[in-house]
Amino acid sequence: MIVAPSVPVGIAEEHREFTGTLWTDEMTFRQYVRDIVKSLASHGWDHVVVVNGHGGNIPALEAVTAQIIRHDSAYAVPFTWFDAVGEDAPSMGHAGPIETSLLEHTRPESVHTDRLEEAVTGASDRWGDWQGSVNLAVDSAEFTDNGVVGDPREASAELGAELLAEATDELCLLLDTVRGRDVTPRE
Numbered sequence: 001m002i003v004a005p006s007v008p009v010g011i012a013e014e015h016r017e018f019t020g021t022l023w024t025d026e027m028t029f030r031q032y033v034r035d036i037v038k039s040l041a042s043h044g045w046d047h048v049v050v051v052n053g054h055g056g057n058i059p060a061l062e063a064v065t066a067q068i069i070r071h072d073s074a075y076a077v078p079f080t081w082f083d084a085v086g087e088d089a090p091s092m093g094h095a096g097p098i099e100t101s102l103l104e105h106t107r108p109e110s111v112h113t114d115r116l117e118e119a120v121t122g123a124s125d126r127w128g129d130w131q132g133s134v135n136l137a138v139d140s141a142e143f144t145d146n147g148v149v150g151d152p153r154e155a156s157a158e159l160g161a162e163l164l165a166e167a168t169d170e171l172c173l174l175l176d177t178v179r180g181r182d183v184t185p186r187e
Contacts, residue, residue: 001175002040002045004036004040007029007032007033007036009022009023009024010023010024010029010054010056010057011023011024011025011026011029011054011056011057011060012054012056013025013056013139014056014138014139014140015139015140015141015147016139017139017140017141018140018141018146018147023056026059026060029057029060030060030063030064030067033050033060033061033064034064034067034068034072037050037068037072037074037076038072038074040074041072041073041074041183046073046074046075046183047074047075047076047178047179047181047183048068048074048075048076048077048178049076049077049078049079049171049174049175049178050065050076050077050078050079051079051081051171052078052079052080052081053080053081053082055080055082055092055127057078057080058078058080061078061080062078064076065077065078069185069186070185070186070187071185071186071187072185073183073184073185074183075178075181075182075183077174077178079170079171079174081167081171082098082099082167084166084167084170084171085098085163085166085167086166092127092150093126093127093148093149093150094127094140094144094147094148094149094150095119095147095148095149095150095152096123096148096149096150096151096152096154096155097150097151097152097153097154097155097159098150098155098159098163099152100152100155101155101156101157101158101159101160101163102160102163102164103155103160104155104156104157104160105157105158105159105160105161105163105164106160106164108157111155116152116153117153119146119148119152120148120151120152120153121145121146122144122145122146122148123144123145123146123148123149123150123151124143124144124148124149124150125149125150125151126143126149127140127143127149128143129142129143
């Protein structure tokens with residue numbers, strides 16, 4: 001198994017109103033991921049799990065990995081870590097307790113605990129602007145003043161350790177399963 005470099009910019013136009021946000025469009029992102037998987041496959045690494053940490057990338061990753069399986073000599077699937085944390089997944093948020101807990105466990109120096117109160121001011125308690133089962137919001141600035149969704153004060157390094165262990169276990173199971181898949185294109 002190898003770990004390839006991360007893709008630093010994804011599909012994040014929904015955060016465009018927050019200064020410093022970088023994004024790419026879906027087609028560019030999908031082609032970039034497909035090219036990376038093709039590059040890996042050309043060197044014999046043709047069973048690929050694309051680890052993801054951003055909700056905006058999920059639909060594109062599902063589409064491009066299906067395209068890879070159908071048309072390329074590789075087998076690729078997406079793995080979004082926060083979907084793998086069981087009962088905690090619905091409270092994912094954005095810079096809320098789940099992400100902050102993971103950072104408190106893995107990179108505690110990156111969490112500015114002195115700014116958590118400020119983060120809660122202007123935060124939303126859930127993702128989106130919902131009317132029944134329909135999200136009316138296109139941009140996150142429509143429902144959060146600062147990009148925060150959830151209460152990061154509820155975070156803890158202990159929860160972060162549990163979440164990381166849970167996601168790691170799920171990822172390892174997935175890696176074992178993917179290893180045995182056929183890489184023949186299904187065209």
